[in-house]
Amino acid sequence: xxxxxxxxxxxxxxxxxxxxxxxxxxxxxxxxxxxxxxxxxxxxxxxxxxxxxxxxxxxxxxxxxxxxxxxxxxxxxxxxxxxxxxxxxxxxxxxxxxxxxxxxxxxxxxxxxxxxxxxxxxxxxxxxxxxxxxxxxxxxxxxxxxxxxxxxxxxxxxxxxxxxxxxxxxxxxxxxxxxxxxxxxxxxxxxxxxxxxxxxxxxxxxxxxxxxxxxxxxxxxxxxxxxxxxxxxxxxxxxxxxxxxxxxxxxxxxxxxxxxxxxxxxxxxxxxxxxxxxxxxxxxxxxxxxxxxxxxxxxxxxxxxxxxxxxxxxxxxxxx
Numbered sequence: 001x002x003x004x005x006x007x008x009x010x011x012x013x014x015x016x017x018x019x020x021x022x023x024x025x026x027x028x029x030x031x032x033x034x035x036x037x038x039x040x041x042x043x044x045x046x047x048x049x050x051x052x053x054x055x056x057x058x059x060x061x062x063x064x065x066x067x068x069x070x071x072x073x074x075x076x077x078x079x080x081x082x083x084x085x086x087x088x089x090x091x092x093x094x095x096x097x098x099x100x101x102x103x104x105x106x107x108x109x110x111x112x113x114x115x116x117x118x119x120x121x122x123x124x125x126x127x128x129x130x131x132x133x134x135x136x137x138x139x140x141x142x143x144x145x146x147x148x149x150x151x152x153x154x155x156x157x158x159x160x161x162x163x164x165x166x167x168x169x170x171x172x173x174x175x176x177x178x179x180x181x182x183x184x185x186x187x188x189x190x191x192x193x194x195x196x197x198x199x200x201x202x203x204x205x206x207x208x209x210x211x212x213x214x215x216x217x218x219x220x221x222x223x224x225x226x227x228x229x230x231x232x233x234x235x236x237x238x239x240x241x242x243x244x245x246x247x248x249x250x251x252x253x254x255x256x257x258x259x260x261x262x263x264x265x266x267x268x269x270x271x272x273x274x275x276x277x278x279x280x281x282x283x284x285x286x287x288x289x290x291x292x293x294x295x296x297x298x299x300x301x302x303x304x305x306x307x308x309x310x311x312x313x314x315x316x317x318x319x320x
Contacts, residue, residue, distance in 0.1 A: 034168040038064035039083045042094035043073055050102050052124040054094055056239045062137040062173040076253040083109040090164055101267050104243065106160050112251040115160055117243040125238040132197035132237035134180040139167040141178060147186040153248055153259040180237060189263055191243045196234040203229040
């Protein structure tokens with residue numbers, strides 16, 4: 001009986017300790033911890049610009065895991081198994097086509113959805129030499145345009161971007177600082193992505209006079225704990241790129257298509273139209289030359305000289 005009492009006392013003590021730990025961590029109060037992990041990888045055939053963009057995004061996401069290149073371009077459903085193997089619930093896949101075009105896949109594993117984008121106007125951090133800088137592993141502020149709330153497919157894209165680029169609190173390799181802003185804006189049916197540094201500079205008297213004169217400026221004043229005013233400016237860090245949504249699938253790299261962009265034109269079609277326009281110019285030029293030669297033959301002209309009727313008394317005919 002004493003042994004049973006001791007075992008019950010131990011279990012009751014362990015339960016009390018678990019309850020105390022939960023109350024300290026805040027899990028007992030019903031707070032749900034955001035657990036996001038992103039698998040970042042590319043296909044074969046990426047260019048140096050695509051590779052630099054992938055490295056920049058991997059450096060910005062401390063909750064991401066960079067993997068080797070994926071060989072297949074048709075069996076993308078195998079990425080679900082790869083994500084489960086690395087304990088990731090998000091996949092960011094860079095698909096290169098013909099060494100020119102870049103398609104980016106954003107997927108939620110294992111239930112979806114999956115969004116396919118066409119990436120354009122790629123500029124990396126090192127390319128444009130931006131003046132901004134931020135701490136590696138810091139958490140960003142995600143700023144979305146109000147247009148994301150107007151249409152259903154933009155709401156889905158906003159939610160996926162929040163899971164991808166939003167660094168969870170307490171994530172591995174992350175730092176408890178917020179020193180940069182990621183801006184997502186919609187214009188002309190495309191999503192423009194920018195990254196800015198939040199820079200605070202101590203305000204001087206000259207700056208106070210200028211701010212009084214300039215109304216509607218982008219600078220904001222802030223009073224700190226020491227009652228000193230500071231200026232908050234946004235300085236671009238990079239990378240910057242533009243995404244055009246193509247399709248949204250219900251599942252993870254599969255399933256029915258729930259949205260399709262009818263306005264999207266494939267870059268292959270654009271290049272074929274350019275080639276056809278150049279070919280049309282060449283064809284019209286050849287037709288003009290043929291018409292000119294035919295007109296000269298009708299007039300009896302060739303190489304600028306007139307054809308004379310040959311007679312029997314011509315010296316060339318007599319002494320031929």
